[in-house]
Amino acid sequence: MFSLIIPYFLFQRRAPKGYEAPKSQKRLFIAGLVLLWLATDWPLGLLGASYLASAHMLQFLLYTMAVAPLLLLGVPEWMARRIAGRLRLYRLLGRCAKPVVAGVLFNGMLIFTHSPWAVDTFRASQFGSFGMDLLWLIGGLLVWTPLASPIPEHRMTSYPGRMAFLFLALGVIPAVPGGFLTFATFPLYATYELAPRVHGLGATTDQQLAGLVMKLGGIPVVWGTIVALMYRWSETSRAEGAAARGLTAPTLSSEDLRQSNTDPDQ
């Protein structure tokens, strides 16, 4: 948390002269941090790390569907460019921001971090658990980069492309492991199966709940974003159409207008 907060506010002091960060951008970053804290700390962090598969899945959703896009939206362009430049990450980020690359990497990470082997191995230790959380955050940042990167040339330009990417990368493929969890006859994860029960929730029921969270939890974010993109697309098209009409239509002077109002036969 501190490794994100401190550099962010230190960097704000080094903003280019005359640049004033919009307050909404800072708010988005802070909202992302608050959600990151909620997903990582007690009680959700503890429950997800050791007791409930459903809590584990809720954490995953928070990291990838809420924290990552909010953090990306909260970083100003100049800051992203400066960080990418200093860490020599610009080209790597550019490559990872390609929709196919981002989609494959994110879904590869998703499947790996939800495989029984990975969950039972990583969740067995604090470092492993931290590593898994970090992987989720990086995966979330990756998958949202083509849509919400602070660096404009890393973002996808076409609206249909963005919507298709969202639907495929965040809507369709995550439903596959979600389906496995929902319809598995036995608990897949030893970590959660052999943990003391929380409020009498059985291991199989908890797993089914986790599958449902994975399958359905992302729907409001994915479809909400798609609807927002559609709206923006229609607004842009309308504005472009209006601009095009403005260019082609003959310009009428105020005198002509006055004449047309007074003389209906004209």
Next chain:
Amino acid sequence: MALGEAPPNRCSGSIKSPPQRPASISFAVSSKGPYGGVAQLVERFGRIEEARGSIPLTSTPFRKILSRSLTGGPLLIALMFVFLISGCAETAAESTYSGLEVKQPQIMPDPVLIDTQGQSFSMRADTKGAVRLVYFGFTTCPDICPVHLSQLSDVLARPGMPPNIKVLFVTVDPETDTPQVMRSFLDNFSTEFIGLTGTKEMLVDVQQQFSALIATPAVDENGETTDIGHDGRVFAFAPDDLGRTQYPHPTRQTSWTRDLPILATLR
């Protein structure tokens, strides 16, 4: 075309005479571009290669997407395969039981204890013809006891499980675990589970008969019991009264589901 001259855009096999770059292509590199000098050099290289014919001039976004999908697709499929098989790895073990096999099967002891109704209960005689799962624990146990009982409760509720399975929970903390306390504790898991208690001496004797580790309370500086160390195994006895296998903590539901029907058939 002269003899020995390579056709354009094809590999000639001649090292000495590389194809000439068309003179019409010029490469102005400016450091003011949005990607900087390096990116422009990369672009310039790409254009040289295009002119040489080593990369196709008709490179389309679709082709790029296809080639990346072909490289990323197998990775995803491999990961899905890992996801699937890693959950089934435990069931592939080649042995009669998933639990710990006992080299020389032991006959089930038949001590008489007190059940949760306050009646005397003979552990073997009163459960004749059933699979007996004997476990030594205590109701205030924070982890192992509730996990074992919860696992058994889930497994026994599965369709297709044999009905003749009895779970016998023998307390190692008779002072706290009165018959009423035990009943309400066991009812959290199943009303069918049998709770048994007795005097301290009787219970130590029963643990010895079953070759279980004798439970020892951990006492703090003030002489108060903070925890009880006890045997974490479930001792399984088939309807033929022989104990062939034991189940330590942790035992997964897949192991129970595999073994219990086998044990139920041993008469």
